[in-house]
Amino acid sequence: MTQPGPARAPRGRPRSERVRLAVLDATADLLTEGGLPAATIERIAARAGVSKATIYKWWPTRGHVVLDSFFTRTRDTIAVDPDASLADSLTAQLDALSALFRDTPLGRLMRELAAVAQGDADVRDALEKRWLRPRRAVTVRLLREAAERGELRAEIDLEVVADQLWAPIYHRLLFGHAPLRDGLAADLVGQLLTGLLPRR
Amino acid sequence: MTQPGPARAPRGRPRSERVRLAVLDATADLLTEGGLPAATIERIAARAGVSKATIYKWWPTRGHVVLDSFFTRTRDTIAVDPDASLADSLTAQLDALSALFRDTPLGRLMRELAAVAQGDADVRDALEKRWLRPRRAVTVRLLREAAERGELRAEIDLEVVADQLWAPIYHRLLFGHAPLRDGLAADLVGQLLTGLLPRR
Amino acid sequence: MTQPGPARAPRGRPRSERVRLAVLDATADLLTEGGLPAATIERIAARAGVSKATIYKWWPTRGHVVLDSFFTRTRDTIAVDPDASLADSLTAQLDALSALFRDTPLGRLMRELAAVAQGDADVRDALEKRWLRPRRAVTVRLLREAAERGELRAEIDLEVVADQLWAPIYHRLLFGHAPLRDGLAADLVGQLLTGLLPRR
Amino acid sequence: MTQPGPARAPRGRPRSERVRLAVLDATADLLTEGGLPAATIERIAARAGVSKATIYKWWPTRGHVVLDSFFTRTRDTIAVDPDASLADSLTAQLDALSALFRDTPLGRLMRELAAVAQGDADVRDALEKRWLRPRRAVTVRLLREAAERGELRAEIDLEVVADQLWAPIYHRLLFGHAPLRDGLAADLVGQLLTGLLPRR
DNA sequence: TCTTAAACGAGACGGTACGTCTAGTCTTCTA
DNA sequence: TAGAAGACTAGACGTACCGTCTCGTTTAAGA
Incomplete structure (x- = not known):
């Protein structure tokens, strides 16, 4: 021993x-x-x-x-303001990532890393476990708490929600078909929470 | 000459x-x-x-x-059933892609290609123009027609919508944090159209 | 064919x-x-x-x-003067080699090569077959012809003779205990032909 | 001090x-x-x-x-029988070395050492001083004593004689063109003492 | 007994060369 | 002119030793 x-x-x-x-x-x-x-x-x-x-x-x-x-290079804490609304909390998170990718070398680094990950299972796992998962976990926790307060519909798949919030940012980073513009985070959160259909 | x-x-x-x-x-x-x-x-x-x-x-x-x-290897037509509802049309498209990536070698090919694209601007452009864009264009057209029929709220950014529908599939393919499971397409479409908030 | x-x-x-x-x-x-x-x-x-x-x-x-x-670097022919005496022919050969090792870079090359040969059987074989053997063959032929003319004692081992003529030159080259001096070839030939014992 | x-x-x-x-x-x-x-x-x-x-x-x-x-590994004494004839003494020495190289790992060791010596002057010197020289010294002493007794011709170069006796053994060891066979030592001594020319 | 200094084992480190591999280019002949 | 064959340059790969270094540990003589 x-x-x-x-x-x-x-x-x-x-x-x-x-x-x-x-x-x-x-x-x-x-x-x-x-x-x-x-x-x-x-x-x-x-x-x-x-x-x-x-x-x-x-x-x-x-x-x-x-x-x-x-x-x-990434010692950023995944801080959450406990008093903020659900929408604000989510928007803040997405906005921080979007800005990180757009305004610092980490955007390029993440692209390279994603490329390496396609041919190296170790890297892919590490990226998932040490980067994606903790951020998604915060999102999912916020959503679950909101659901328990009755602020969300019941039949939602929270993992899919996490994808619909985070994936667009990675998608734009990797394929460059549209910019990581200001306000993107707000749009992502707003459209998903409210839905596309008109509310009567 | x-x-x-x-x-x-x-x-x-x-x-x-x-x-x-x-x-x-x-x-x-x-x-x-x-x-x-x-x-x-x-x-x-x-x-x-x-x-x-x-x-x-x-x-x-x-x-x-x-x-x-x-x-x-990809001679798939991007067929749309003109009589289907918006939700069904979108779901059908996403489902086709999800199955293609999950069940055929094209999933692997797309992962390799995405990796190459991060280091080769030519490939990235071609991939965007010849693969992503046409599929997104169909989606955006369907959404715009629905919007013109008054089926959608007005203040929506359709490009962001396209991302919220397509990106999750690529995200799961590339990072493997969650599977391309049956019903994923339906969830993506359903959650986004209806929204997460309870409708009164 | x-x-x-x-x-x-x-x-x-x-x-x-x-x-x-x-x-x-x-x-x-x-x-x-x-x-x-x-x-x-x-x-x-x-x-x-x-x-x-x-x-x-x-x-x-x-x-x-x-x-x-x-x-x-070694395109030297192994020329023999057909009219020379046995002693002169042998001396000329040994002298040429001695001078080659002493006065040209080939001395150093041969030392390096001998070193390599100790750890590389291929090199050792090639060195023996392409360098040592042809020179020894000439020597042995001259000796045999002399023997057939009755100029040599009968019970001689010609391979050993070849060693007693050639080996001292390599030995001095490799171990440096004595120089490749002028007259060495003549001494080698003279002492061996006549013998060390006094002739009555 | x-x-x-x-x-x-x-x-x-x-x-x-x-x-x-x-x-x-x-x-x-x-x-x-x-x-x-x-x-x-x-x-x-x-x-x-x-x-x-x-x-x-x-x-x-x-x-x-x-x-x-x-x-x-080499604690062999360089023993000489004081009562033996010159020929027997020389033959015994050469024979011992030939057997040592042929029958023990020292043959291989000497080959490696000779190789190293070509690229390391220190080693070459040590090998000459501590190995070759003492053995040659015994040979030369025996020859000189014989010469003083009138058993040898006068005009002999004893260093060359030492080479004609010892070098063939190292030559065969290093280049492998002929074996360290039984009787080699006797032939070396016999041919050199008597000479190749017929004695009348 | 305690101190002290060298010997020693372990292993990190900067280098250098190894022999292999792939990317691209170039040269020649053939269809 | 297209194409096959294959020689060639350039340069990264991952490995093996080199010789040096920095530690902590051990050993025996001297205090």
């Missing part, structure tokens, strides 16, 4: 935190500059001043490096 | 249709078997019994080959 | 002679400058202006490149 | 003899099993249960480790 208290120091030279950060920074920079094809292990190593072997020691594939780089 | 009238036959040996089809078939097969990484130009050429140089002569990048292969 | 007459041209682009020579030259230069450790495939490729893949296509290992480089 | 008398013990933990032997044993084993390429520092360290840094602390290069390993 492992002792509680001060953790037993590992034997050899300790892992250098400097290396970890240099790799993740270099990766994010390269991705921002030239996208996935620019972020080869070779160039990440060169730019970070780190040996290729060291990278391979700590990350199994390039996808994992990109993923890690993405999460390191 | 190009001749008017019946197109002048070009001088030399005409392009071989055999080659075109062999390449597209080989590509689709390889993609189905092993995804994008399996569909290298080298292997496509070998499998098709065609020279690499010939491929490069007719397609600028691998992305274009994959794209062409995708469209060749 | 292959046709005689003009050889049928092979199908694709013909192998570039330029590449072959550039590689062998670069190899010899690097070996001369820094010995075996300097002659990495990477550096040979860079210096020759040739792709690594091309080198690996035509030579299985670095040893073979070095070997080829050695033989390319 | 260094103390006279019993060497002052150094302050810290004394060097572990266990380490030295473990390294040399591991090296010899690896060399025997897979030759030089198998005897990497990494593998020697692993097999010996020793840290790489410790090896580098006591041996400057791999060549030196191999050299040390060779000499550790």
Whole structure:
């Protein structure tokens, strides 16, 4: 049984935190500059001043490096204002993501990551579990609480609702058929809550 | 100067249709078997019994080959039953796409293509113009006609509606967080038309 | 059966002679400058202006490149003057080799090659068959002819004789315990023919 | 200033003899099993249960480790029977070496060592001084004594004689063109002492 | 007994070269 | 002129060792 208290120091030279950060920074920079094809292990190593072997020691594939780089750049809390209305809470969340993708390098990063995920199940899983799921969970919780207060119709599939709110933003990011414009979040929430049919 | 009238036959040996089809078939097969990484130009050429140089002569990048292969395998008409209700028409469309992605190799192909599109603007444009746009156009037309008949509220953004209907299917295909289950299309249409709020 | 007459041209682009020579030259230069450790495939490729893949296509290992480089630099005929005496013929041969090793880069090349041969059976065989054996064969032939003329004692092992003539030169080259001095060849031949014991 | 008398013990933990032997044993084993390429520092360290840094602390290069390993395995005395004839003494020496190379792992070791020596002047020197020279010295001494007794012709170069006796064995070991067969030593000595020319 | 300094094991690290793979281009011959 | 064959450059891949380094641990002599 492992002792509680001060953790037993590992034997050899300790892992250098400097290396970890240099790799993740270099990766994010390269991705921002030239996208996935620019972020080869070779160039990440060169730019970070780190040996290729060291990278391979700590990350199994390039996808994992990109993923890690993405999460390191993303320390945003998923804050919710407890006093806001359901519509306002949802709009605020969607708006934050939309702005993040539109106004910061994370938009590009997410696109690259989505591309990698199509060919790397590990990355796809991690992206789902560590990024999509927590955000959807907040949405679904808000919806469920509203439903319990009787503010929503009963026969709703909340997972589908989450898709109808979040998916359009990713869709526009990935395919570029329409912009992530101001007011998009409000429209998404408004149209879905009220419905398209005229209310009498 | 190009001749008017019946197109002048070009001088030399005409392009071989055999080659075109062999390449597209080989590509689709390889993609189905092993995804994008399996569909290298080298292997496509070998499998098709065609020279690499010939491929490069007719397609600028691998992305274009994959794209062409995708469209060749996709001769589905975007049929609409003129007598169906708005809800039924929309549901039928979404359902067809969902089944296509779930039950045929096109699901995989679309995932690979979406991945390629993130790094190749040409492919992204072609995918948008030749695949997404025509399908969305039908949807938007149906919605506009319904709106003109007074069946929809006035202040709706139809492009956003199109996203709220189509995007969830692509989202689930690409990220795998939830299945393309039976009845998904109906839920998407039903929830959006009626809205989440209770109608009094 | 292959046709005689003009050889049928092979199908694709013909192998570039330029590449072959550039590689062998670069190899010899690097070996001369820094010995075996300097002659990495990477550096040979860079210096020759040739792709690594091309080198690996035509030579299985670095040893073979070095070997080829050695033989390319060595177009010396193994000429024998038919009118010379046995002693003079043998001395001339040994002297030529001794001078070659002492005065040209081939000495260094042979040392490197002998080193490679200890770890690469292919190289060892090639060296034996294409370099040592033909030279020894000439020696043995001369000795046999002399024996048939009654100029040599009968019970001699000619292979051992060949070793006693040639081996000292390689031995001094490889271990450096004594120089390849002028007159060495004459001493080798003289002492062996006459013997060490006083003749009465 | 260094103390006279019993060497002052150094302050810290004394060097572990266990380490030295473990390294040399591991090296010899690896060399025997897979030759030089198998005897990497990494593998020697692993097999010996020793840290790489410790090896580098006591041996400057791999060549030196191999050299040390060779000499550790070689505790053969260079014994000479004072009552034997010159021919018998020489034959006994050559025979012992030939058998050593042919019948024990030292043959392989010497081949690897000779290879290393071509690229490492230190190793070459050590090999010459600590291995070749003492053996040649015995030979030369025997020859000189015989010459002083008038048993040899006067104008002989004894260093060349040593080469004509020893070199053939190394030559056959390194190039493999002929075997280290029984009776080789006797032939070497016999032919050289008597000479090839018929004695009247 | 306690201190102290070197030896030592473990293992991270920056490098360099390995041999393989794919992308594209180029060159030659054939249909 | 289209196309097949295939040589070629360019450059990333992931692996293996190199030799150096930074730790914590062990060992024995000296205080």
